[in-house]
Structure formats: structure tokens, C-alpha cells
Amino acid sequence: MFSTFKLKPGYLFTLAGIIALFFLIAFTEIKQEQKTCKSIVIEFTDESVKRFITKRDIKGYLTNQGTDPIVGEPYSSLDFRKLEKRLLQHGFIEKCQVSRDLFGNLIVTITEPVPVARLLTLDGRNGYVEGNYVSEAGTFFPVSMNYTARVPLLKGTYFSHRSTLKDSLSQPVLDLLIALKEDPFWRALITEVSVDEVRNVIMWPQYGSQQFELGQPTDIPMKLEKLKLFYKHVLSLKDAEGYKRVNVQYRNQIVCE
Numbered sequence: 001m002f003s004t005f006k007l008k009p010g011y012l013f014t015l016a017g018i019i020a021l022f023f024l025i026a027f028t029e030i031k032q033e034q035k036t037c038k039s040i041v042i043e044f045t046d047e048s049v050k051r052f053i054t055k056r057d058i059k060g061y062l063t064n065q066g067t068d069p070i071v072g073e074p075y076s077s078l079d080f081r082k083l084e085k086r087l088l089q090h091g092f093i094e095k096c097q098v099s100r101d102l103f104g105n106l107i108v109t110i111t112e113p114v115p116v117a118r119l120l121t122l123d124g125r126n127g128y129v130e131g132n133y134v135s136e137a138g139t140f141f142p143v144s145m146n147y148t149a150r151v152p153l154l155k156g157t158y159f160s161h162r163s164t165l166k167d168s169l170s171q172p173v174l175d176l177l178i179a180l181k182e183d184p185f186w187r188a189l190i191t192e193v194s195v196d197e198v199r200n201v202i203m204w205p206q207y208g209s210q211q212f213e214l215g216q217p218t219d220i221p222m223k224l225e226k227l228k229l230f231y232k233h234v235l236s237l238k239d240a241e242g243y244k245r246v247n248v249q250y251r252n253q254i255v256c257e
Contacts, residue, residue, distance in 0.1 A: 038104035053146065084097065094137060118151050134177065172218060214227075
């Protein structure tokens with residue numbers, strides 16, 4: 001015969017009390033850890049791209065280069081919105097979100113600007129000099145010691161007094177730059193883009209001596225498609241090297257000189 005083992009009710013209450021006490025202590029320790037910042041965890045929204053800034057840079061921005069420590073500080077003294085505004089003052093950060101997890105870590109999520117061109121600024125003595133990048137969002141942001149993006153150079157009198165391309169007048173120019181970036185053919189071919197004061201656009205390829213004249217940055221898909229067909233089927237011929245200008249600004253026409 002098998003015997004059964006039964007716990008007396010008193011033992012059951014004692015065991016339940018010990019287990020409850022254990023969980024209470026563990027919960028209290030976790031809550032205590034949550035009250036202060038345990039560490040700073042930096043995350044990027046796109047982990048596959050090369051970085052203009054490092055995690056060390058971001059921690060420096062976040063803490064004012066160490067003068068405003070965060071780790072070990074109580075969360076009651078940390079203003080997340082203030083920390084986000086502090087980060088957004090730096091051009092290498094397009095978007096950011098500061099939050100905390102259940103283990104007391106401060107989570108900082110960073111979105112970097114995506115470059116579509118690099119602006120050449122006009123120096124009265126030395127001609128053009130390389131300056132800021134232009135992002136997909138139309139903002140200008142500085143060059144970085146950590147990474148140099150391969151994007152077309154952008155110049156012209158249109159940019160003389162502009163600090164952004166976020167206005168409605170500049171949107172077609174920005175749309176063109178984004179279209180060049182998103183198409184592998186143009187991304188590999190175009191090295192320089194010029195926009196004059198009335199927005200007429202000229203582009204220069206990496207290979208060949210031609211200049212491509214688009215006129216106004218309107219009907220961009222149609223103009224780029226015409227230019228691509230002409231480049232592939234005409235400029236590939238040996239005698240096509242005599243063409244120096246290729247103009248696609250007129251509908252249903254390609255003018256070559």
C-alpha cells in the first residue's frame with residue numbers, strides 16, 4: 001500500500017508566507033532600482049547604416065559632457081522632455097525619444113538625418129567650399145569626423161540665403177535630390193547638381209563631359225526617365241561624345257548640342 005504525505009494547514013500557511021515574503025523583497029528591490037537611473041542605453045532606429053555620431057557622443061550631449069550626470073540620479077529629478085530638447089539641439093540627431101524600462105535603465109532612441117546632398121558654399125576668395133549636408137527632411141546638418149556620405153555636391157545661387165529646404169518653394173528641389181538618391185542608376189552616376197536663383201537645374205555625371213539640363217524641378221519622374229533612356233541608348237555610342245548639353249526641360253523633347 002502507498003502512503004500519502006499531507007501537510008498540516010499550519011505548514012501551508014508558513015510556506016505561503018515565506019514565498020510571499022520572498023516576492024515582496026524581490027519586488028521592493030526592483031522598485032528601488034527603478035527609482036534611480038541604473039545606466040544609459042543608446043538605441044538607433046536603423047542599425048544597418050553608418051553613423052555620423054557615436055554612442056559616446058550622444059552620452060556627452062545628454063549629460064552636457066559630464067557636467068550634468070544622469071546615472072545614479074533619481075528619476076524624479078530627470079525631465080525626459082528637457083533631455084530630448086537637449087539632444088535635438090545637435091544637427092546629427094533628427095529625432096529622439098527618452099524613456100525608461102522596468103530595470104531602471106534610461107533608454108535613448110535616436111534617428112539620424114539621412115543625407116541626400118552636400119552643399120557647396122560660395123567663398124568670395126576661393127570659390128566653392130564644401131559645407132553642410134542636406135537631409136531628406138530638408139534640414140542642413142554638419143559634416144562628421146566619423147563618416148563621410150557619398151552624395152552629390154549641391155551648389156548654386158538658389159542656396160545663397162537659405163538655411164533649410166523645408167519651405168514649399170524648395171520642396172521640388174528636395175524631391176529631385178531624394179529621387180536621385182533612391183534610384184541606383186542616378187545614385188551611381190550624378191556627382192553634382194546646380195540650382196540657380198530661379199530654380200533651373202543642371203546636373204553633371206561622374207563619367208563624360210555632358211551636362212544635363214532639367215529646367216524647373218517639375219515632372220521629375222518623366223524628365224529623369226527621358227534622360228535615362230537617352231543616356232543608355234544614345235550617349236553610349238562613340239560619336240555621342242560630341243554632345244556637351246542635353247536638355248530635357250521641354251515636354252516630349254530632348255535637345256542636344
